[in-house]
Amino acid sequence: MKTTLHIQNLKCxxxxxxxxxxxxxxxxIKEIFVNIEDSxxxxxYQLEAQIxxxxxxxxxxxxxxxxxxxxxxxKTKSYVSCAVG
Numbered sequence: 587m588k589t590t591l592h593i594q595n596l597k598c599x600x601x602x603x604x605x606x607x608x609x610x611x612x613x614x615i616k617e618i619f620v621n622i623e624d625s626x627x628x629x630x631y632q633l634e635a636q637i638x639x640x641x642x643x644x645x646x647x648x649x650x651x652x653x654x655x656x657x658x659x660x661k662t663k664s665y666v667s668c669a670v671g
Contacts, residue, residue: 588617588630589637592648594656595664596625601649604667608643616639625652 595601605627609618617630627644631637643650644661648663652657 588628590626591637591641591644592624592626593644594621594625594652594653595649595661596620596655597664598622598668600668600670601664604647604670605644605649608647609640612636612639612643622664626652 596605599622602622605620606618606645609615609627609629614632614636615629617628618627619628621628627640627649629640631640641654644651645654645660645665648660648665649667650660
């Protein structure tokens, strides 16, 4: 199955690389595509619970899903991912 999540704080290819690297390490998550233009992440998964895992990991990186709290801490984390990515 596939799904798309729209996220906050996505700015550049550094962000894209950080997200792909992290999500690729999660069990059952494959075919990850990040679209910077519309701030979305598309991926394949096996179990519904894996979507929640992806959302948690994205938030930890500083890219919460649209509609979730986007604190200054999240924004700062995303800039760090940007630089490291």
